[in-house]
Amino acid sequence: MMDFRAAAQKMxxxxxxxxxxxxxxxxxxxxxxxxxxxxCAELDKMGIPYRKGLGGHGVAALLEGKRKKPVFxxxxxxxxxxxxxxxxxxxxxxxxxxxxxxxxxxxxxGLAAAKILLEAKxxxxxxxxFIFQPGEEGCxxxxxxxxxxLDDGAFGNPAPDAMAGLHxxxxxxxxxxxxxxxRPGGIMACMDRFEILIKGKGSHGAYPHGxxxxxxxxxxxxxxxxxxxxxxxxxxxxxxxxxxxxxxGTAFNIIPGECRxxxxxRALNQATREFLARRIEEVASGVxxxxxxxxxxxxxxxxxxxxxxxxxMTEELRLAAEKIVGPEKVREISRPSMxxxxxxxxxxxAPGTFFFLPGCNEAKGQTWPHHNSRFDIDxxxxxxxxxxxxxxxxxxxxxxx
Numbered sequence: 565m566m567d568f569r570a571a572a573q574k575m576x577x578x579x580x581x582x583x584x585x586x587x588x589x590x591x592x593x594x595x596x597x598x599x600x601x602x603x604c605a606e607l608d609k610m611g612i613p614y615r616k617g618l619g620g621h622g623v624a625a626l627l628e629g630k631r632k633k634p635v636f637x638x639x640x641x642x643x644x645x646x647x648x649x650x651x652x653x654x655x656x657x658x659x660x661x662x663x664x665x666x667x668x669x670x671x672x673x674g675l676a677a678a679k680i681l682l683e684a685k686x687x688x689x690x691x692x693x694f695i696f697q698p699g700e701e702g703c704x705x706x707x708x709x710x711x712x713x714l715d716d717g718a719f720g721n722p723a724p725d726a727m728a729g730l731h732x733x734x735x736x737x738x739x740x741x742x743x744x745x746x747r748p749g750g751i752m753a754c755m756d757r758f759e760i761l762i763k764g765k766g767s768h769g770a771y772p773h774g775x776x777x778x779x780x781x782x783x784x785x786x787x788x789x790x791x792x793x794x795x796x797x798x799x800x801x802x803x804x805x806x807x808x809x810x811x812x813g814t815a816f817n818i819i820p821g822e823c824r825x826x827x828x829x830r831a832l833n834q835a836t837r838e839f840l841a842r843r844i845e846e847v848a849s850g851v852x853x854x855x856x857x858x859x860x861x862x863x864x865x866x867x868x869x870x871x872x873x874x875x876x877m878t879e880e881l882r883l884a885a886e887k888i889v890g891p892e893k894v895r896e897i898s899r900p901s902m903x904x905x906x907x908x909x910x911x912x913x914a915p916g917t918f919f920f921l922p923g924c925n926e927a928k929g930q931t932w933p934h935h936n937s938r939f940d941i942d943x944x945x946x947x948x949x950x951x952x953x954x955x956x957x958x959x960x961x962x963x964x965x
Contacts (some may be wrong), residue, residue, distance in 0.1 A: 565687065565958075566680075566682075566683060566684040566687065566765040566879070568680060568684075568887075568888070568951050568954045568958070569887070569888050569951050569953070571617075571643045571680045571683060571954075571957075572605070572676065572680060572888075572947040572948070572950050572951035572954070573947050573951075575676060575679065575947070576678070576947040577645045577858055578656065579673065579676045579941050579946045579947060579950065580670050580672075580946055582606070582666050582671070582672035582675055582676070583669050583671075583672040583943065583946060584598060584615070585602065585654070585655075585695065586602060586642070586663065586671055586672060587656070587657065587663050587668040588655050588656075588658075589656055589659070590645070590657050590659065590661040590662050590663045590668070591643060591644060591661065591698075591720070592641075592645060592646050592859075593620070593643060593651055593698065593699050593702075593703045593709075593782045594619055594620025594622070594643075594698045594699040594703055594708075594709050594712060594835055595620060595621065596620065596621040596622060596642060596643055596698040596699075596700075597621050597794075599621065599671070599698070599922050600616055600621035600622070600623055600696075600698075601643050602619075603642065603671060603675065603696045603932045604623060605618055606675050607623070607625050607675075607678065609683055610678060610679055611682075611695075612625045612626070612627050612682060613625065614626070614677055614694075614957060615627060615823070617716075618655060618708065618712075618716040618717070618718050619697070619698065619709050619710075619711075619714075619715065619716050619740075620697065620698050620712060621698050621770075622695070622697050622698050622699075622709060622712070622713040622716070622718065623694075623695075623696040623698060623888070624693060624694070624695055624713070624718045625678060625693070625694040625696070626691055626692075626693050626694075626722070627650075627678060627681055627682060627685065627687075627688070627691060627692045627693075627694070628685075628686025628691045629685055629687070629689060629690055629691055629692070629961070630686065630687070630689055630962035631686060631689060631691075631965075632689045632691055632722065633673070633690060633691065633722065633725075634689070634691075634693070634725040634726070634961060634964045635690060635691045635693050635722045635723065635726075636653075636672060636690065636691070636692050636693070636725070636726050636727065636957040636960055636961055637691060637692070637693040637694075637695055637719070637726070637727035637910070637914060637916070638677055638678075638693070638695065638697040638727070638728060638729070638953050638957060639674075639697060639727060639728075639729035639730075639907055639910055640670045640671050640673060640674025640675075640694070640695065640696050640697065640729070641667045641670050641671070641696075641698075641709070641729075641907075642667050642668070642670065642671035642674075642696050642697065642698060643697075643699055643700055643701055643709065644657075644661045644663045644664065644665075644667060644668070644701075644771060645661065645662055645663075645664045645665060645701055645819070645935060646659055646660070647661065647662040647664050647665075647935065647936075647937050648661075648662065648937060649661075649662040649937060650937040650938050651902065651938050651939070651940050653940065655961055662937065662939075664934065664935050664936060664937065665687075665701065665733065665808050665934050665935060665938040665939070666731065666733045666923060666934070666939075666941055667700065668781060669732050669733070669923065669941055669946060669949075670732065670949075672693055672697060672946065673730070673834055673946060673949035673953070674676065674695075674696055674950075674953075676685070676946075676947070676949075677692075677694070677949075677950040677954045677957070678692075678694050680950055680951070680954040681885070681957060681958065684954075684958060687958075688958065689959040689961040689962050689965040690962065690965075692774075692957050692961075693719075693722070693724050693776030695713065695715055695718060695910070697709045697710055697844075698815045698942050699712060699906075700905070700907075702904050702906075704863040706866065707866040708904040708906045709847045709906065710868070710870075710908075710909040710910055711866065711906070711909045712908060714739070714868065714909055714910070714913065717956060719910070719913050719914070720854040721838055722912070723914070724913075724914045725914060725964075726880075726914055726915055726916055726960055727877075727910060727911070727914045727915075727916035728881060728916050728917050728918070728919070728956055728957070729739075729907050729910075729916070729918050729919075730769065730913035730918065730919050730920065730921050730949055730951060730952075730953070731831035731905070731918070731919075731920055731921070732747060732920075732921045732922070732923035732941055732942060732945070732949070733922070733923050733924055733934050733939075734922065734924035734930075734933060734934065735901055735934070736899075736901070736924050737919055737952060737953040738799060738895055738898075739895070739920065740925075741896065741921040741923060741924070741925050741942045741944065741945045742748070742884040742889060742944075742948070743889065743893045743894070743895060743947060744888075744889055744893060744894045744895070744919060744920070744921060744923055744948070744952065745780040745895060745897045745919060745920035745921075745922065746859075746873075746878055746882055746885070746894065746895075746896060746897065746917065746919045746920070747873060747878070747882055747896055747897040747900065748857055748873050748874075748875040748878040748879075748917075749872060749873060749875065750832035750833060750870050750872050750873075750900050750904045751871050751872070751873050751900050751901070751918060752832075752869045752870065752871035752900060752901050752902075752903055752904060752908075752918070753802070753830035753831055753832050753870055753871075753900070753901070753902045753903065753904055754829065754830060754831050754832075754834075754867060754868060754869050754908070755828070755830065755839045755867045755903075755905075756828060756829040756830075756837065756841070756863065756864050756865070756867045756919075757826065757827070757828055757863075757864040757867060758826065758827055758828070758829060758844055758862065758863045758864065758931070759774070759824065759826045759861070760824070760825040760826075760827070760859050760861055761822065761823075761824050761846060761859060761860040761861075761862075762778040762779070762782055762784065762785070762822065762823040762824070762848075762852055762857055762859055763822055763852075763859065763860070764776030764777060764778040764779050764820075764821055764822070764823075764826070764855075764856070764857040764858075765821055766818065766819055766820055767819045767822030768817065768818065768819070768901050768952055769817040769818060769819055769820075769962070770817070772828075772836075773929070775819040775821075776820060776821075776855070776856045776857050778812060778819075778820055778822055778823035778854075778857060779812055779813070779819070779820065779823055779836060780855065781823070781855045781857045782810060782812065782823045783853045784786075784824055784851045784855065785825065785847070785848045785852065786807060786825070787811075788847050789805055789807070789827075789844060789847060789848070790805070790870025792805060792840065792843050792844065792847060792848075793805050796839075796843060797836065797839075801831075801832070801833075801836055801929070802830075802831070802832050802900060802902060803830070803831050803836060803840065804828070804829065804830035804831075804902050805827065805828075805829055805835070805840060805844065805920025806827055806828050806830075807825060808826055808827055808828060809824070809825065809826040809827075809829040809888060810824070810825050811823070812824065815902070817962055819955065826910040826912070829841065829844070830872060830902040830904065832870050832900055833870055834869060834870065834909055837866050837869065837870065839883065842867045843865075845859075845861040845863070848860070848861065853901050854914055856864065867904070868904050868905060868906040868907075868908040868909055869908045869909075869912065870920055871904075871905050871907060871908045871911060872908070872911060873911070873916070873917040873918060874911075874915035874917060875910050877897075877915050877916050877917045877960075878917040880887045880917070880959065880963060881917045881919055881952070881955055881956055882894055882962050883939035883959070884952050884955040884956035884959055885900070885952050885956075887955055887956060887958050888948060888951045888952050889948060889952075897920060900928045907917065919952075921945060921949050921952075922945070923942055923945050924940075924941060924942075925939035925942035928942055930942060932960075933953075934956055937960075938944075
């Protein structure tokens with residue numbers, strides 16, 4: 565059987581070059597034509613067939629082994645952020661955008677996993693579907709890249725039976741480069757946006773009795789929303805309701821007739837997510853009604869659901885990771901993140917797992933958080949991701965034979 569650890573280490577410099585090439589050309593949302601072209605060019609060199617233009621500029625490549633089925637999917641996101649880079653790296657972006665979340669590394673590792681498994685094609689007991697996804701960071705005009713790719717048939721013909729993906733960087737602070745973090749069950753939260761439009765009656769500030777004051781209503785709604793988490797949700801259930809915007813008024817002496825509040829909901833299971841959406845609307849409507857106003861409520865169900873790892877597939881990941889870095893460097897993540905990730909859409913379609921490959925090395929000055937203009941990763945870990953992904957895919961397919 566092929567030594568995936570040695571194969572990944574052997575091509576480490578190539579992975580670094582891929583990552584740097586992609587780092588120079590960050591693109592945002594699903595508008596990633598240069599990134600798509602780069603990935604497709606490398607797949608062409610490998611001779612792996614693919615479909616492109618999925619969900620914007622997503623790519624789905626299929627490597628068939630000894631049999632077409634079953635199918636194991638590997639997902640790599642590849643979009644950047646609208647941030648001007650300030651890392652000072654020799655391969656820094658100059659186009660006003662930046663890979664400030666490690667997706668350049670994810671795409672490079674996805675290509676590496678494809679190349680490694682291509683060398684083991686004659687031993688592969690099934691197929692591997694490689695998903696190179698844009699728009700993980702979201703899109704201003706609708707759903708993110710994962711849902712758009714699914715809507716365009718990324719998981720059709722063939723549909724995967726299992727899957728895996730990873731995230732590098734510094735999401736979980738108690739891990740160091742060279743380790744692998746895993747967690748069965750909920751690992752990341754939903755990432756929902758809601759909007760409350762309060763409607764009342766405007767009036768001159770000198771005559772408040774002629775108004776239905778939407779700012780006063782907003783103040784009461786803001787206060788009452790905090791009690792949903794503190795008094796209606798199990799305190800052992802991780803839950804967040806945060807308000808990020810409030811907009812009202814045009815002058816200091818005019819009581820506005822409308823006020824808009826927007827916020828986000830984070831929860832680790834679907835039942836809590838649905839409860840919070842219902843209660844936010846009920847509380848806001850009740851408060852507004854009691855103060856002679858009304859509301860219009862919008863909830864962004866198009867956002868990703870909680871990221872929930874299948875326990876059996878997470879165990880497969882643990883076993884594969886131990887082969888690559890050793891049992892002492894494979895640790896369970898004790899606390900989930902309240903951040904969101906749209907791999908959740910894929911995990912709703914196929915049982916799988918999403919794991920953590922720490923990539924920020926404090927000894928090398930990589931202390932800046934995700935989505936920061938100085939974010940960078942330790943390239944020494946780049947070989948580990950594809951080695952683990954390739955091992956997991958190969959071993960899982962072999963067990964299905």
